[in-house]
Amino acid sequence: MSGRHLLGVGDLGAEGIGEVLRLAETFEEVGRRPIPRVPALRGKTVVSTFFEESTRTRLSFELAAKRLSADLSTFSSASSSLKKGESLRDTVLTIEAMGVDAFVVRHACAGVPAQVAGWLSGEASVVNAGDGAHEHPTQALLDCYTLVRERRARFGAEPQRPLALAGLHVAIVGDIRHSRVARSCLLAFSALGASVTLVAPPTLLPPALEGWPVEVSHDLDALLPKCDVVYLLRLQNERMEGQFLPSPREYTATYGLTAERARLLGPSALVMHPGPVRRGVELAAEVADGPASLVTSQVASGVAVRMAVLYLLLGSGALVGA
Amino acid sequence: MGKRERALLRPGKFRGRVLVMDAGDVQRAVWRIAHEILERNRGTEGLVLVGLQSGGVWLAKELAKAVAAASGSEAGRAVPVGALDVAYYRDDIGLRPVLPVAATDVPVALDEAVVVLCDDVIFTGRTVRAALNALMDIGRPAAVQLAVMVDRGYRELPVRPDYVGKNLPTRRDEMVDVSSEGVMLGEVVDEVSAGGQS
Amino acid sequence: MLVAGGTVVDQGGSRRADVLVKGEVVAEVGEGRALRAPAGADVLDASGCVVAPGLVDLHAHLREPGAEEAESIETGARAAALGGYTAVVAMPNTSPPADSAAVVRQVLQLAKGASCDVRPAGTITLGREGRVLSPMAELAALGVTLFTDDGTGVQDPGLMRRAMEYASVLGGVIADHCEDAYLVGAGVVNEGAVSSALGLPGRPAVAEEVMVLRDLALARLTGARLHLLHLSAAASVAAVRAATASGVQVTAEATPHHLALTQEWLAGYSTAFKVNPPLRTSADMMALRQGLSDGTIDVIATDHAPHPPEAKETSMCEAAPGMVGLETALAVSMTVLLDPPGSLSSPGRDNEAGQEHWTGLPLERLLAAMSWLPAKIAGLSALHGGPVAPGAPANLCVVDPARKWVVRPEKLASRSHNTPFAGQELTGKVRHTLLAGEPVVVAEEAQR
Ligand SMILES: [Zn+2]
Numbered sequence: 001m002s003g004r005h006l007l008g009v010g011d012l013g014a015e016g017i018g019e020v021l022r023l024a025e026t027f028e029e030v031g032r033r034p035i036p037r038v039p040a041l042r043g044k045t046v047v048s049t050f051f052e053e054s055t056r057t058r059l060s061f062e063l064a065a066k067r068l069s070a071d072l073s074t075f076s077s078a079s080s081s082l083k084k085g086e087s088l089r090d091t092v093l094t095i096e097a098m099g100v101d102a103f104v105v106r107h108a109c110a111g112v113p114a115q116v117a118g119w120l121s122g123e124a125s126v127v128n129a130g131d132g133a134h135e136h137p138t139q140a141l142l143d144c145y146t147l148v149r150e151r152r153a154r155f156g157a158e159p160q161r162p163l164a165l166a167g168l169h170v171a172i173v174g175d176i177r178h179s180r181v182a183r184s185c186l187l188a189f190s191a192l193g194a195s196v197t198l199v200a201p202p203t204l205l206p207p208a209l210e211g212w213p214v215e216v217s218h219d220l221d222a223l224l225p226k227c228d229v230v231y232l233l234r235l236q237n238e239r240m241e242g243q244f245l246p247s248p249r250e251y252t253a254t255y256g257l258t259a260e261r262a263r264l265l266g267p268s269a270l271v272m273h274p275g276p277v278r279r280g281v282e283l284a285a286e287v288a289d290g291p292a293s294l295v296t297s298q299v300a301s302g303v304a305v306r307m308a309v310l311y312l313l314l315g316s317g318a319l320v321g322a
Numbered sequence: 323m324g325k326r327e328r329a330l331l332r333p334g335k336f337r338g339r340v341l342v343m344d345a346g347d348v349q350r351a352v353w354r355i356a357h358e359i360l361e362r363n364r365g366t367e368g369l370v371l372v373g374l375q376s377g378g379v380w381l382a383k384e385l386a387k388a389v390a391a392a393s394g395s396e397a398g399r400a401v402p403v404g405a406l407d408v409a410y411y412r413d414d415i416g417l418r419p420v421l422p423v424a425a426t427d428v429p430v431a432l433d434e435a436v437v438v439l440c441d442d443v444i445f446t447g448r449t450v451r452a453a454l455n456a457l458m459d460i461g462r463p464a465a466v467q468l469a470v471m472v473d474r475g476y477r478e479l480p481v482r483p484d485y486v487g488k489n490l491p492t493r494r495d496e497m498v499d500v501s502s503e504g505v506m507l508g509e510v511v512d513e514v515s516a517g518g519q520s
Numbered sequence: 521m522l523v524a525g526g527t528v529v530d531q532g533g534s535r536r537a538d539v540l541v542k543g544e545v546v547a548e549v550g551e552g553r554a555l556r557a558p559a560g561a562d563v564l565d566a567s568g569c570v571v572a573p574g575l576v577d578l579h580a581h582l583r584e585p586g587a588e589e590a591e592s593i594e595t596g597a598r599a600a601a602l603g604g605y606t607a608v609v610a611m612p613n614t615s616p617p618a619d620s621a622a623v624v625r626q627v628l629q630l631a632k633g634a635s636c637d638v639r640p641a642g643t644i645t646l647g648r649e650g651r652v653l654s655p656m657a658e659l660a661a662l663g664v665t666l667f668t669d670d671g672t673g674v675q676d677p678g679l680m681r682r683a684m685e686y687a688s689v690l691g692g693v694i695a696d697h698c699e700d701a702y703l704v705g706a707g708v709v710n711e712g713a714v715s716s717a718l719g720l721p722g723r724p725a726v727a728e729e730v731m732v733l734r735d736l737a738l739a740r741l742t743g744a745r746l747h748l749l750h751l752s753a754a755a756s757v758a759a760v761r762a763a764t765a766s767g768v769q770v771t772a773e774a775t776p777h778h779l780a781l782t783q784e785w786l787a788g789y790s791t792a793f794k795v796n797p798p799l800r801t802s803a804d805m806m807a808l809r810q811g812l813s814d815g816t817i818d819v820i821a822t823d824h825a826p827h828p829p830e831a832k833e834t835s836m837c838e839a840a841p842g843m844v845g846l847e848t849a850l851a852v853s854m855t856v857l858l859d860p861p862g863s864l865s866s867p868g869r870d871n872e873a874g875q876e877h878w879t880g881l882p883l884e885r886l887l888a889a890m891s892w893l894p895a896k897i898a899g900l901s902a903l904h905g906g907p908v909a910p911g912a913p914a915n916l917c918v919v920d921p922a923r924k925w926v927v928r929p930e931k932l933a934s935r936s937h938n939t940p941f942a943g944q945e946l947t948g949k950v951r952h953t954l955l956a957g958e959p960v961v962v963a964e965e966a967q968r
Contacts, residue, residue: 026407026425035459038410068410089833109837110719111789118788119833132837134719183719206716207724315415 005117005126006309008135009187014162017144017188021164023308023316024145024301030067031304040315041070044101049075049092049116050129052108056275056299057129057139061104064306068315073100088112089119100124101314110134110180125313133178139274140184142305144192146298147229147270155268163193171223173199173255174233174282175244177206181274182233186214197223199255203244220255224264231272232257232282248281259284262292270294336499338506343488345503348471351487352381355469356388358485363436366393366401368464370435374453375407375423377442380502381471385440404428406439411452432461438485442500444470447481471500521957522557526566526918529884530573530906531892539571541914544956548910564952564959566918572887573906574606574636574915574953576894578666578695578773579749579821580846582608582638584630585623586615591826591935593627597634598968599824599846599934601960604917604950607637607895607904608824608846612648613671619643619654624662635960635968636953637915639898641666644683644694650675653683660690665899668695670749673731675701680735684744693771693897695747696735698756699797703727708836710798714783720836723798725753732756736763739770747897748772750823752797754807761816771897773819774808776845776852777940780864781805785940791832791839792940795825809857809878812889819897820889822849826936844934848927848941850890850919854948857881858921864944883921914957923949933966 003011012020030038046065050058053076065072075095092103102125105113110132117126130136148164151157160166170189176182176198186196190213197215198205209216217223224230235251245251252258257271262284265271271283271292279285288295343351363369366389373382386401409415409422439453450468457466471487476494492498492507499506523539528549538555540548548555557563582596593610600608610627612618618627624640631638642659646652648669656667667687673696674680680696687694704727709715711722732748736759739746751757751772760772777795782802785793793799811817825842832839845852855862859880895905903913926945929937953961960967 023422026410026422029425029427030410033460037459039455040410040415087830087833088835088838090830107835109835112835114789115791115835132719133721180719207711207722208713208716210713211717311410315410316419316421 007113007128009137009184014191018162020141020308021145024304027304027307037067039069041068044314045071046102047073047100048104050106051077052106060302061306063303092116104129106130135184136180137184138306139181140188142301144188145305146294146301166193168194168228170194170229171197171199171227172231175204176200177204179233229270257283259286262287334510334512337511338508340507342507343505352384352388355485356392368436370402371438372404372406374441378440379405382440402430408452408456411455432463434464436465437463438467438469440469443472443498447477447479450481451479472498522563523566524563526569526571528571528908530908532907541957546912546914570919573891574917575604575890576904577605577608577822578894580608580824582610589828593630595935597636598966601635601953602933603846604850605636606915606955610638610640611670612641612643617643617648619646621658644669665692666695670697673697681738684742688744693745693747695749697749698728698731700727700731709786710783710800728753729755732759740768746770750775752778752800754804757807757811771818773821774817775823776849780852780856794839794841796841819894822846827938832938843940847932851946851948855946914954916954918952920951921948925949
């Protein structure tokens with residue numbers, strides 16, 4: 001990792017992602033121990049600042065910090081209201097003044113983690129835990145980790161370094177436009193050598209894709225036989241109310257991975273979803289629970305990958321010589 | 323100072339000066355330690371050899387072979403070998419780059435086992451301290467013993483090895499390189515000046 | 521008072537001339553010869569400077585009443601004077617808004633003694649809610665000449681038609697902030713490559729274009745005078761050009777920030793660059809400059825939009841849109857638009873690539889866009905915008921075109937410091953400003 005923050009997948013590059021994946025393996029072993037905790041970040045303080053609620057990501061980060069023996073504080077805008085006159089910057093600087101080594105930041109608006117990084121006066125690190133429709137880098141990292149691990153376990157596929165996903169064809173399907181997960185995943189997958197195709201109705205694609213390392217398709221059926229991995233995105237409630245899509249039913253009929261459609265997949269194709277799965281909409285229940293699904297494995301990788309990120313930023317001393 | 327500390331301290335190339343043990347000396351030391359382990363523990367029952375990443379892992383493997391071969395009565399019964407990475411337990415995290423070499427891999431339960439920690443060199447004792455803490459998070463051994471190929475002195479903690487290949491007086495700034503090929507005393511030099519010599 | 525050693529530039533052209541001011545008016549313009557100051561009269565050094573009619577801003581948010589933490593009429597007028605302005609039209613989106621005679625009277629009252637002539641604009645609809653027409657005739661009787669719901673556009677086309685019809689006999693102008701709210705949605709930056717890369721919701725250029733086209737059609741229908749505020753998109757410029765050619769009574773403005781900056785400045789999520797309409801592509805920026813060059817765009821207006829720090833030091837989505845501009849408008853315009861064109865330090869190559877095709881404006885065109893044309897649109901030509909001639913009101917600015925200076929936000933006289941030009945070196949600075957013969961700025965220092 002080259003910098004002191006993890007704001008996006010671009011901060012890492014293929015080498016950095018590889019380093020996270022390597023460390024995540026060591027932390028996964030820690031997680032299997034009777035006492036799944038190491039003293040690596042004793043004396044460090046991590047504060048999780050979630051301006052947008054997210055139980056799963058918050059829990060995962062907090063568990064990661066605790067398993068590294070860091071001191072953990074929690075800020076949520078629900079519990080500490082941002083009053084008129086106190087800016088977001090004031091809030092962040094107040095927390096910084098209490099002595100914090102890392103901010104884990106989630107915000108409904110893109111760019112807040114970068115803004116926080118710019119406001120800090122000291123040496124604290126910022127980890128992006130999801131910002132608007134921008135990035136969710138640790139989700140992408142845990143997806144890469146899951147994919148590499150599962151391909152090794154299932155097919156004995158030893159990943160090449162640094163291009164651990166070289167030659168794979170990944171389809172990312174669904175609401176790309178509003179998805180921070182899609183952005184981080186497509187950047188991470190392609191950084192590791194995979195070729196990525198985005199599949200969505202035009203209303204759910206970003207307005208401009210020039211310069212993105214992706215292809216675009218609107219025909220999932222034609223694509224499925226060629227896919228090594230199908231990554232389905234969660235469809236938010238508010239997108240299904242008619243402004244972007246006529247109905248969930250029509251979405252499922254065109255872009256959902258139904259049981260019937262899943263039969264188009266090759267025998268070694270894998271199915272991923274960042275969760276929580278909307279069964280029967282993005283993904284049929286029998287596919288989500290079927291042998292090709294990595295959904296449970298993805299959830300299980302979260303803590304180890306976030307331990308790796310926190311350790312790299314706060315403990316590894318990767319910055320000592322930088 | 324072994325390979326691990328060297329790598330952590332500063333980038334550079336090890337330049338050997340004196341060969342203090344040759345391959346034969348190392349092999350004989352392994353055999354002797356294997357016999358001492360057997361003698362002290364009255365056989366291989368409950369014995370687990372755990373090498374510290376990365377310099378101690380080959381020693382654990384060599385000792386396991388030697389212990390199995392020497393315990394004639396129980397020939398064929400392999401002694402379990404593990405590898406322990408103590409990076410996350412080190413007390414110099416934050417002071418210098420500390421990254422694990424590989425995941426810890428201890429294939430058997432350590433509860434009630436006799437664990438022999440194996441490392442190439444003992445120096446300050448801080449790595450062994452870290453290793454003891456790591457072991458306690460993995461299980462509750464009946465006893466923990468320590469085998470090293472070289473004891474070079476300069477202890478900073480009350481740690482003493484149970485089995486030693488060779489006591490080697492050194493200067494503090496010297497480096498010791500240990501492998502099955504032999505033990506070499508020398509210095510770490512900058513990549514640049516090392517390159518200039520070759 | 522003698523303004524000595526300068527070159528007078530007004531609608532009559534450019535000539536070396538001292539200017540003698542007596543009382544509130546210009547007494548003598550000594551073309552080609554030095555004038556002697558009468559005994560006891562002050563002399564303002566204008567050597568190396570341009571002496572021009574005071575600038576007129578059609579678009580300044582002075583925030584009073586209601587948001588005095590951001591700006592007051594006093595501080596805003598002082599900032600204006602330092603920027604060379606002798607008149608500004610105060611936008612009506614105050615709290616309460618200028619949708620009644622009472623608020624307009626209050627603004628006029630507060631403006632007495634200010635460092636420049638402050639002319640309140642009135643709203644088109646009550647509360648700027650886009651539902652009920654404001655008492656435009658009553659406001660016009662108090663001197664209001666410009667009606668706008670700025671901050672947002674009038675979304676209801678039927679109501680906009682009625683507003684134009686009603687205002688067409690009042691001698692006023694209907695000014696619209698053209699962005700269709702449905703197309704804008706929750707957008708915060710220009711829709712396109714930058715919004716996609718940043719993951720921020722986009723405000724598409726077409727949101728401006730469709731409302732510009734609607735307003736032009738309604739102006740054609742009603743015969744009303746239409747003024748289009750802060751155009752930002754190439755398509756809007758093209759639409760205005762076509763409409764002007766076919767005889768629609770339309771004038772248009774562009775802001776210094778849309779003429780100087782592009783969406784690439786948003787790449788670091790700096791809220792200082794968040795503004796509505798948003799900074800767009802270099803192609804849009806160049807189309808605006810071209811429009812200014814060929815007269816499609818008549819006016820450079822500041823859209824001076826002060827905000828206190830807490831309104832900007834938040835997320836891009838929540839941050840208040842807008843930037844201060846009164847003190848930098850002339851200098852930014854001179855720096856990037858004059859012949860030969862200079863450039864700002866730039867965040868990306870895109871910004872510079874476009875500028876290669878820009879050949880530059882003559883100073884006289886720039887001053888027209890910032891002084892006599894806006895004065896005419898606001899109905900202020902009797903007092904402001906020159907020409908500099910004996911008997912004319914002495915509303916003048918004296919500009920040193922070679923003076924280089926660096927924008928320091930904390931040094932701005934505006935109560936708010938939300939400038940996107942922080943740290944930029946600009947060329948050209950106002951040295952003196954005369955308001956009705958009174959020196960309100962002398963040697964770059966405010967006198968009131
Ligand atoms: Zn506006």
